Amino acid sequence: MFIFEWIGKKILNFLNNFGLITRFFLTALKWLFRKPFRWKILVEQMVKVGVETLPVALITSGFTGMIFVVQLYLALKSFGLEAAVPAGLALAVIRELAPVLAGLVMAGRVGAAMAAELGSMRVTSQIDALKTMAVDPIHYLVTPRIFATVVMMTAITTITDFTGIFGGYVVGTVAFDLNPYQFYQDVINILEPWDIISSMIKGAVFGFFISTISCYMGFNSKGGAEGVGEATTNAVVTSMIVLLIVDYLLNLILW
Numbered sequence: 532m533f534i535f536e537w538i539g540k541k542i543l544n545f546l547n548n549f550g551l552i553t554r555f556f557l558t559a560l561k562w563l564f565r566k567p568f569r570w571k572i573l574v575e576q577m578v579k580v581g582v583e584t585l586p587v588a589l590i591t592s593g594f595t596g597m598i599f600v601v602q603l604y605l606a607l608k609s610f611g612l613e614a615a616v617p618a619g620l621a622l623a624v625i626r627e628l629a630p631v632l633a634g635l636v637m638a639g640r641v642g643a644a645m646a647a648e649l650g651s652m653r654v655t656s657q658i659d660a661l662k663t664m665a666v667d668p669i670h671y672l673v674t675p676r677i678f679a680t681v682v683m684m685t686a687i688t689t690i691t692d693f694t695g696i697f698g699g700y701v702v703g704t705v706a707f708d709l710n711p712y713q714f715y716q717d718v719i720n721i722l723e724p725w726d727i728i729s730s731m732i733k734g735a736v737f738g739f740f741i742s743t744i745s746c747y748m749g750f751n752s753k754g755g756a757e758g759v760g761e762a763t764t765n766a767v768v769t770s771m772i773v774l775l776i777v778d779y780l781l782n783l784i785l786w
Contacts, residue, residue: 641745729781741770
């Protein structure tokens with residue numbers, strides 16, 4: 532009976548957290564369309580979320596494209612299918628590798644930062660201070676972060692799409708003597724507009740979940756410095772797990 536009790540508690544706990552996070556997001560969404568609009572805070576968050584994360588995402592996607600081409604070429608060479616390397620690279624990077632890797636980078640860097648920052652503000656009573664000044668903390672702190680993450684995650688995903696392909700192009704043409712022009716043509720011929728659009732959709736959805744979960748964990752942290760550390764860890768781990776689950780569901784829906 533103990534195992535059923537444990538499973539039941541886990542399910543109830545999950546449903547409770549799901550409901551709380553959903554209500555938290557709906558509150559943040561409500562403030563997105565109400566004045567005053569926090570343009571300055573929004574721009575600041577877009578810089579933190581996007582501009583400062585972009586170099587890490589570019590390095591990750593570029594080297595992933597390089598590694599993928601090496602492994603793909605060696606795997607297909609034994610079958611005499613080296614010509615399929617460009618098409619395989621393009622589809623893998625656009626549809627899967629670039630969005631997921633960008634999301635994991637975003638969760639590890641931005642998600643942790645959001646949870647830690649909001650958690651510190653919670654335990655030092657800065658969030659309560661906003662309430663005493665008649666400033667809604669979700670409007671002031673959460674809404675700009677979620678919106679900025681969705682927008683910049685979409686942009687970063689699009690950029691890393693092409694960075695990953697370019698990294699593979701360099702290795703394929705230099706290390707394996709693949710024809711540069713034919714490589715370019717194969718990539719262009721295999722890709723369709725929907726591939727790019729679906730990749731951007733993935734990026735936006737990943738950004739939404741990462742920012743919402745991270746802000747929620749930080750906003751509701753308690754217990755001093757230890758509680759902030761726990762909230763940050765939970766934010767990163769939960770965001771990554773949810774990202775992979777959502778990625779699987781999106782693959783079923785988009786293709």
